[in-house]
Amino acid sequence: MALSGVRVIELAGLAPAPFCGMILADFGAKVIRVDRTKVAMSLDTQGRGKRSVAINLKTSEGVTLLRKLCVQSDVILEPYRQGVMEKLGLGPEQLLKENPRLIYARLTGYGQSGSYATAAGHDINYIALSGLLSRLGRSGEKPYAPLNLIADFAGGGLSCALGIVLALLERTKSGKGQIIDASMVEGAAYVGSFAWKSRGIGMWDRPRGENMLDSGAPFYDTYETADGKYMAVGAIEPQFYTQLLKGLELDTGALPPQMSATDWPELRRIFTESFASKTRAEWSRIFDGTDACVTPVLSFDEVSSHPHHQERASFVKDPSGEKAPGRPRFLSRTPAEPCLASDPVIGEHTVQVLNEFGFHVSRHRPDADGRGRRG
Template structure:
């Protein structure tokens, strides 16, 4: 089956989460992704628990459908391998701090001279410029500096560490793929490649879509639990009698009427439509009292047939078994290479012509070294010499 990105060949120098998640999406959509891994510096995701059969489940997922070439970039012979790869791999994804690839002789300007069509995507915490460009950081730091943490969480307890990496994935991975594909389209018109500079902090800042717009245009500084969508209204989570939670997003009049009618007090619907804080507080308090009269299962049954934007807060295991997610086929079986398969999250993008079935889970470092080098014209003796010199694994 032909896939949407089957014509793309990507060299992936990234590790951990942002770059690998980006190249996972590309590989799932058919791009040929070759990971360039260090034979001496382990990608820490490889040892991240939990493990399935001794292998990290996260690594097996993030690196499925990708080949691996273990190459010591600090050795001069490695540059010759990269130059040969650039003959037909005209997209490069890297996640080093600014200047690292240049010091290795693999910066954009140097590689552009070899292949002018090269699309070079750099995903970093703070971007290629600015006083923080060389500073270390993680998802929680990017969200803090981008202003998101200032209006997320509870007023009395402060910001909360989120269960997903918003800056890494929504910031770095998804924007990296968007920038990469935009550059591919531009290259079709001009024949020229480009350098795409993706800062996870920049992209996280842009995710302040509503709060940021209000601040910049009107000077309204958002705080915790003082906006309609961050806990400052009835739009929130409510505890059930047995300690579970339900989500309420009944913003529109019809949904609010359905919610209030379900509890037998339709007259309170007007409170949900009022912008007055005292009315919002009254409705929120009434909802909490009402939700705590029921067990989780009772509320699930009550709202199953009501279109009120009220849904249960599911565990990951419950989400996997939910009929909607099952109908969307969001879990797939990926071959391990030994005749068995591992359950993984499927590519969430649906194409009318479908996507090819996953080929394999993430592999060992250098699992495809010989195959790749042979494809580049290296003889067996040359490959063995590179291995003996510890240029490749």
């Protein structure tokens, strides 16, 4: 796989950093999650392909042990607030001095500098500060956050993984590691570059919820069907819009012009009535195989059974029987190969990993404070 041979030390955290680590593991990196020693269970639901080592970083021995692991690793991924790692004696200045090739990835909400650097926050706070939240929501309603996808996962975990891969690529030229300051606020704003840079061409010049791609246009929205389910419509281009009207059995000549924003409420009323006349399954049969850009809104329980996903094996089943997104098909020769084993429990691989790193640790009493004998 593309990242085979890359060793990653991931300090346990929530959501963004675990996602970043899972991406690296899916593509072959050996990701070691460093858990706390006095936690009953892990909250990392994205532990796929990782191993767990429990280390007590509140002791000097534990800190020393982690430093020694980093000397033999390629990447350290840490999700703490600004200054926490420095207080532990594990800041980038010290670790890069001991291992100049180390990629030190810092994934935080607000970044390592600025007046908010030490502040607490969550996805909704980060997208609020990025400017994107002000654009999300229907007309006349308050802004709403679309799950915690934009900052935590797109602007956070995914962007940080990209930064790590870029740093590893650059290291092949310079031989040196570097620090990654991954701010979820800035990452979210960067993901929203299209919205920022499209304002000048009339795509986002109207109030929230009144533009083409934010539920303002009736041909880019969702509609309830006769059975209480939904269809998604994205018929923007004229040729696709024509296919939409054909499937709905609507007469183009009897309708207002597609791009007349003042007529959008009337068009939406007509589309709403039309979609409510048939079930989702009936509409799917009508629009499948056309270029109308109309698709069923699938639930988590339904999505893996869709023929398209089955043909591409897009979803995998873990040992507990739960289904989840599988490997992303980015690469032809070295694709991702998600591990289907159970996610690691805290400290499950402490002895195994420490022995691999040259420590001789008893299998009967794994010493997570670093007092095991070094080979």
